[in-house]
Amino acid sequence: MPQATNIYDTTGTVMDRTRPVIALVVPCYNEQEVLPSTAATLGKLLDTMLAEELISDKSFVMFVNDGSHDNTWQIITALHAGDKRFKALSLAHNRGQQAAMLAGLMTVREMSDAAITIDADMQDSPDAAIEMVRKFKDGADIVYGVRASRASDSWFKRSSARAFYSMQQHMGLETIYDHSEFRLMGRKSLDILAQYGESNLYLRGIMTNIGLRTDIVTYDRAPRTAGVTKYTIGKLLTVSIDGITSFTAQPMRLIFSVGSFLLIADIIVAIWVLVSHFQGRAISGWSSLMLSIWFLGSLVLIALGIIGEYIGKIYVEVKHRPRYNISEKLID
Ligand code: UDP
Ligand code: MG
Numbered sequence: 001m002p003q004a005t006n007i008y009d010t011t012g013t014v015m016d017r018t019r020p021v022i023a024l025v026v027p028c029y030n031e032q033e034v035l036p037s038t039a040a041t042l043g044k045l046l047d048t049m050l051a052e053e054l055i056s057d058k059s060f061v062m063f064v065n066d067g068s069h070d071n072t073w074q075i076i077t078a079l080h081a082g083d084k085r086f087k088a089l090s091l092a093h094n095r096g097q098q099a100a101m102l103a104g105l106m107t108v109r110e111m112s113d114a115a116i117t118i119d120a121d122m123q124d125s126p127d128a129a130i131e132m133v134r135k136f137k138d139g140a141d142i143v144y145g146v147r148a149s150r151a152s153d154s155w156f157k158r159s160s161a162r163a164f165y166s167m168q169q170h171m172g173l174e175t176i177y178d179h180s181e182f183r184l185m186g187r188k189s190l191d192i193l194a195q196y197g198e199s200n201l202y203l204r205g206i207m208t209n210i211g212l213r214t215d216i217v218t219y220d221r222a223p224r225t226a227g228v229t230k231y232t233i234g235k236l237l238t239v240s241i242d243g244i245t246s247f248t249a250q251p252m253r254l255i256f257s258v259g260s261f262l263l264i265a266d267i268i269v270a271i272w273v274l275v276s277h278f279q280g281r282a283i284s285g286w287s288s289l290m291l292s293i294w295f296l297g298s299l300v301l302i303a304l305g306i307i308g309e310y311i312g313k314i315y316v317e318v319k320h321r322p323r324y325n326i327s328e329k330l331i332d
Contacts, residue, residue: 015187017137020113022049022059024129027100028076029066031120033227035075038122039086045126046085054133059112060085063120064104067094096235098201098242101181102193109190116184121224123152124182128219132184141189141212145182148218164240171250173243174208176216188212197320200246202239211325249312256305262298269294 024042028035042061049055065073065088079086089107091100101117108115114136118124124145132143150158161178168175181203185193192210207214244251270291277287 016056016113017139019053019056020059020133020136021056021111022046022133023104023108023112023115024059024061025064025101025104025108025115025117026061026120027064027066027097027104027117028068028072028120029094029097029100029230030068030070030072031227031230032068032071032075034121034225035063035072035079037225038120039079041122041126042118043083043085045129049130049133052130054130054137056113060087062104062108062115063088064100065090066097066100067091096239097181097230098203098239101203102201105185105190106194109187109194112187114184114186115190117181119180119182121227123221123224124180125219125222128182128217129184131217131219135215135217136184136186138215139213140184140215141186142207142210142214143184144176144179144207144214144216146176146216146218147178147180147221149220150178152221152223160236164243168243171244171248173205173247175204175243176208179204179216182219183207186212192322192325195322195325198246200242200319202243202246205243205247209321249308249315252305252308252312255301255308259298259301259303259305262294262301266294266298 024045026038026042031038039061046055046059046061049059050057063076063079063086065076067090073090076086076088076090080088089103091103095103105115105117114133116129116132118126118129128145132145135143150161153161165175165177185207189207189210189212192212193206196206273282273287273290276282
C-alpha cells in the first residue's frame with residue numbers, strides 16, 4: 001500500500017503521516033489511585049513509539065480532569081511540572097466522559113496530527129495504540145479499538161452491553177460492536193467533528209456518521225489497574241439513552257405504529273362488543289364506552305405520532321449537523 005503522507009486536511013493545513021504528532025487524550029474523573037502508574041505507562045508508550053520512529057517527538061499526553069473531587073488535579077499538575085509531555089486541562093465541573101473527551105479532542109486538534117482517546121485506568125491496551133498509529137500511517141482516518149472478548153467484565157455489564165448494542169441496531173443507529181471509547185482520530189476527522197454543533201453528544205454514533213476511511217485494531221481489555229469504575233448505573237443509563245435519542249426519532253415513530261395497530265385492533269374489539277351487546281350479555285352503557293375508549297385511544301396515539309414526526313424533524317434541524325463531510329480537496 002502506498003504511504004499516504006502530507007494529505008491536506010479540511011482546513012488546508014498539512015497533516016503529517018510519516019512522523020505524526022500523536023496526542024493521547026485521557027479523561028480522568030476521581031482517578032488519583034491510577035494516575036501515577038498510568039502516567040508512567042503512557043510516558044513509556046510515547047518513548048517506545050518514538051524509538052521505533054513511528055511518531056514525532058512533539059507527541060504528548062493530554063489529561064482532562066472532569067471535575068474530580070479527589071487529588072486528581074494536584075497529581076496532574078505535579079506530572080506536568082516534572083515532564084512537559086504531560087499536558088492537561090480541567091473542566092469546571094463533572095460533565096461526564098463524553099464531554100471530557102470532546103474537550104480534550106478539541107484542544108489537541110490544533111496541536112497534533114492524530115489523537116488517541118484512552119481511559120485513565122489502562123483497561124485499553126497501550127500496545128494496541130501502537131497498532132492504531134500504524135493504521136493511521138497506512139491512511140486510515142479513524143481507527144477503532146475493538147475488544148476481542150468481554151471476559152474481564154461482570155455478567156451484568158456483559159449482558160447489558162449486549163442488550164444495548166442490539167437495541168441501538170434495531171433503532172437504526174450504526175455503531176461498531178464492542179468498541180468503547182478507545183480510538184484514534186486523525187486531524188481530518190477532528191476537524192469534521194468540530195462542526196457537529198449538538199450538545200447532546202454521543203461520540204460513538206458520530207464516528208460512523210463522519211464517513212472517512214476507518215480501520216480497526218482488536219485488543220484484550222484488561223481489568224482496571226486500581227480504583228473502582230466511575231460509571232454508576234445512573235450514568236450508564238444516561239449515556240445509553242443519549243446514544244439513542246441523539247441519533248434517531250425512532251421511538252416517536254413507534255407511537256404512530258402502536259396507534260395504527262390499535263386502530264386495526266379496534267375492528268376486532270368492535271365486533272366482540274357488538275356481539276356481546278346483541279346477545280344481551282353487556283350491561284347498559286358498556287358497549288358505547290368500550291367502543292369510544294378504543295377508538296379515541298388509537299386516535300390520540302396516532303395524533304401524538306404525527307406530532308412526534310414533526311418534533312423529530314425539528315430535532316434534526318436544531319442540531320446543526322454538517323450536511324456533508326469533505327474527505328479530500330484538490331484545489332491548488
Ligand atoms: N470518566 C470521566 N467522567 C465521568 C466518568 C468517567 O471522565 O463522569 C472517565 C474515567 O476517569 C475513565 C473513563 O472515563 O478514564 C472510563 O471510566 P471507567 O473506567 O470508570 O468506566 P468503565 O471502564 O468501568 O466502563
Ligand atoms: Mg474502565
